[in-house]
Each structure stands twice: as structure tokens, then as C-alpha cells.
Amino acid sequence: MRSTKARHSQMDCRVFEVKVVSSKISKAQKEQVNQYFREAKWRRNSIVADLESADRNGKTAVVKIGDTFEERPLELLGSQVRQDIYDMVKSEIRGLHTKKGKGEKVGALGFKSYCNSIPLRQYGVTYRIDFPRNRIKIQNIDKDFYVRGLKQIPDIAEITNARFIRKPDGLYFHITCFTPKEERVKTDKECGIDFGIEHNLTLSDGTVFDIHVPESKRAKLASVRVNRSLRKNNGKRSGNHYRRVKKLQITYQKDRNRRTDLANKIVHDILTSYDFIAVQDEMIHNWHSGLFGKQVQHSAMGYIKARLRNNFRVHVVERSFPSTQICPVCGCLTKHPLSEREYNCIHCGYHHDSRDIKSAQSILEEALRQVSMERRAQSLVENSSAVPVSSDTEYKNSSMKQEAQML
Numbered sequence: 344m345r346s347t348k349a350r351h352s353q354m355d356c357r358v359f360e361v362k363v364v365s366s367k368i369s370k371a372q373k374e375q376v377n378q379y380f381r382e383a384k385w386r387r388n389s390i391v392a393d394l395e396s397a398d399r400n401g402k403t404a405v406v407k408i409g410d411t412f413e414e415r416p417l418e419l420l421g422s423q424v425r426q427d428i429y430d431m432v433k434s435e436i437r438g439l440h441t442k443k444g445k446g447e448k449v450g451a452l453g454f455k456s457y458c459n460s461i462p463l464r465q466y467g468v469t470y471r472i473d474f475p476r477n478r479i480k481i482q483n484i485d486k487d488f489y490v491r492g493l494k495q496i497p498d499i500a501e502i503t504n505a506r507f508i509r510k511p512d513g514l515y516f517h518i519t520c521f522t523p524k525e526e527r528v529k530t531d532k533e534c535g536i537d538f539g540i541e542h543n544l545t546l547s548d549g550t551v552f553d554i555h556v557p558e559s560k561r562a563k564l565a566s567v568r569v570n571r572s573l574r575k576n577n578g579k580r581s582g583n584h585y586r587r588v589k590k591l592q593i594t595y596q597k598d599r600n601r602r603t604d605l606a607n608k609i610v611h612d613i614l615t616s617y618d619f620i621a622v623q624d625e626m627i628h629n630w631h632s633g634l635f636g637k638q639v640q641h642s643a644m645g646y647i648k649a650r651l652r653n654n655f656r657v658h659v660v661e662r663s664f665p666s667t668q669i670c671p672v673c674g675c676l677t678k679h680p681l682s683e684r685e686y687n688c689i690h691c692g693y694h695h696d697s698r699d700i701k702s703a704q705s706i707l708e709e710a711l712r713q714v715s716m717e718r719r720a721q722s723l724v725e726n727s728s729a730v731p732v733s734s735d736t737e738y739k740n741s742s743m744k745q746e747a748q749m750l
């Protein structure tokens with residue numbers, strides 16, 4: 344296990360999504376898949392119901408029907424899947440515990456009315472891929488699945504675990520692979536990023552990305568249909584109602600796909616063209632609940648930020664730094680209302696045509712300053728006769744060092 348871990352640490356971890364061709368699923372198989380997800384739900388809920396005495400290898404689940412409880416056998420879930428669901432619940436509890444430790448408000452772990460994701464841990468045992476025939480076989484499900492998208496996985500990839508996912512528009516597999524590390528071409532460029540509402544993303548060199556993907560007409564129409572028929576039927580939920588809801592879910596998913604796709608492209612763009620990236624930790628949550636809910640909801644801002652933050656070349660400046668107010672010349676603060684799109688310093692007269700670009704530049708400057716400070720403190724600890732170096736070379740040193748640690 345240790346040698347595998349060491350090998351994987353030198354590789355890129357990637358997840359590929361492949362879709363099951365739904366027209367090739369027979370009725371019997373469809374029922375079996377539904378039962379598979381149902382059993383996963385039973386398993387999870389019965390663990391949550393009785394955490395103390397839950398068995399990691401338990402072959403039955405207690406299901407609540409009305410007011411009575413019934414013990415049911417889990418026929419389709421293999422032993423590894425059952426163990427993984429148990430471990431998942433455990434890690435969820437651990438997550439809640441750490442959250443509570445940080446002083447956040449947490450509730451108890453609740454029951455779920457559906458389970459749409461099943462872990463398939465071991466390639467070759469819980470699931471198998473037949474590349475020439477484009478098929479994936481899951482343990483205990485009779486027929487294999489005809490899938491599209493296996494060509495994305497390179498031949499040299501080392502396939503590990505996967506997830507079986509149920510989305511409104513069909514079934515998917517998320518397959519985790521390890522591939523040899525790709526060398527990134529160094530660009531020697533750096534940038535700061537300002538997240539805003541006018542233009543969602545402004546870079547310190549003036550590049551602007553608009554990541555607003557509005558709600559599609561299709562989705563609006565579908566939601567109108569759901570609400571109108573509910574009103575007509577006095578809130579009674581008929582079979583047709585659920586059909587309409589399903590349609591609505593599919594349109595939402597399509598919108599989400601477009602948004603994620605755009606966000607992925609932007610993140611890729613930024614990460615390949617800059618060596619050092621600075622962002623500010625802002626409360627996107629607050630915007631969401633405030634005046635700008637719709638604008639934020641229909642952009643992939645939070646997703647982009649999370650993706651960027653995971654990269655070790657990205658430096659995060661804390662929330663309290665006044666990036667929009669601070670003057671780059673005299674360092675004084677000038678308050679600017681949101682309607683004011685230019686920047687004017689009332690103390691020294693400094694002017695910038697775009698407050699967003701100015702703000703991005705301030706974030707970058709602050710990040711570079713912080714990195715050089717950290718670097719200096721580190722070198723002081725390591726070597727008391729450290730010579731101060733210019734901040735420009737310093738961050739490169741530190742990023743190189745980080746890279747060396749990664750290797």
C-alpha cells in the first residue's frame with residue numbers, strides 16, 4: 344500500500360466521466376439498477392439509525408415501512424460496497440465533528456430519501472471495464488452497461504476506484520485514474536484575480552471573463568409548467584406531476600453542465616498561463632443570499648474559486664484585506680460605492696480607469712508581499728544570517744520549493 348501511495352504521489356489524479364447509453368438498458372436491468380440504489384439507501388439509513396451497533400459487514404438493512412420496521416436482505420450490494428457505505432457514514436460524522444470543533448453549527452446526521460452515488464472500490468472486483476466493447480460490468484448486476492466516453496482514458500492510465508452515479512438525465516460512471524505527470528510549461532507570468540458582480544472575473548492584466556450563464560428558456564418554461572399544473576390540481580401530485588418534475592430536473596442539469604464546462608475552461612486557461620495566482624477569500628455566500636442572488640446563482644464563481652484554491656500555485660489573501668479601497672501609490676483607503684466603476688484616490692489623486700483591475704492588482708501585490716514575508720521568516724529560522732532578497736525572486740523560490748516537495 345505504501346509503495347502504491349508513493350507511486351501515485353508522482354502521478355496526476357484524474358476523474359473521467361462516462362455515460363451509460365440509456366437506450367441500451369433493458370427493462371429488467373433498469374429495475375435491477377433501481378434496486379441497487381434502493382439497497383444502498385437502505386444500508387446507509389440503517390447505519391445512521393443505529394450507529395453504535397452497526398456492523399461494517401452487515402448483510403441486512405432495517406427498513407421503516409409506515410410505523411413498523413422490517414429487516415431486509417441486501418442481495419445486490421457486494422461486501423466491499425457495504426463496507427464502503429459504512430466508511431462513508433463514518434467519515435461524514437468525522438466531518439461534522441471537525442466542523443463542530445471549529446465552532447460551526449451542525450445538526451445530526453439525517454436520513455436520506457434517495458441515494459444517487461455508490462462507491463465501487465476495487466477495479467477488477469466490484470467493477471470491470473471492457474475497453475474494446477465499450478462495456479462496464481458491475482458485480483451482482485447481470486448485464487453489463489454499454490457506455491460512451493471510455494476513449495478519454497489513456498492506455499497508460501492506472502485505473503483505481505469509481506463511482507456509480509444516478510443523475511436526472513441518466514446513469515454515469517466517474518472513474519478515477521492515475522496518469523504520468525504532465526510537465527507544465529513555465530510562463531513567468533503572475534496575476535491577481537478580482538471576483539465581482541459586473542464582470543464575474545477580472546485579472547490584474549485586464550483580461551475579463553464573463554462567467555454568467557443565464558437560466559435557459561427551457562428551464563424557465565419547465566418550472567412554469569410544474570407550478571401551473573400544481574396550482575390547477577390544488578397541490579395534488581399526480582403521475583404527470585412527477586413526469587414534469589423530472590423534465591425540470593433534466594433542464595436544470597443541462598444548465599449546470601454548461602456552467603461547469605465554461606468554468607473548467609476558464610480555470611484551465613488561468614492555470615496554464617500564469618505561474619503565480621492570487622485570489623481573495625470573499626464571502627460568495629453572502630452575495631448569494633443578498634441582493635445579487637440571481638447573478639451569483641447563474642455563474643460558476645464558487646466552483647471556479649474552489650478549483651483554484653486547490654492548486655498549490657494559488658495564494659489566498661484573507662477576507663479583511665481592503666482590495667477595492669486601498670491606493671497602490673499612497674496606501675490610503677478610499678471608499679467607492681458599487682456604482683462607481685473607476686478608481687480615484689482622494690488622498691493623492693491616483694486614478695485608474697477600472698476599479699476591478701486595480702483591485703486585482705492590489706490583491707496580487709498583497710499576495711506577493713505576504714509570500715515574501717513568509718519566505719523571509721522561514722529563511723530566518725533556517726539560517727539566522729539570511730540576506731533579504733527581492734520579492735520577485737522569492738516567490739519563485741518558494742513555488743519551486745513547493746514543487747520539489749510535491750515531487
Ligand SMILES: [Zn+2]
Pocket residue numbers: 670671672673674675688689690691692693
Ligand atoms: Zn493614493
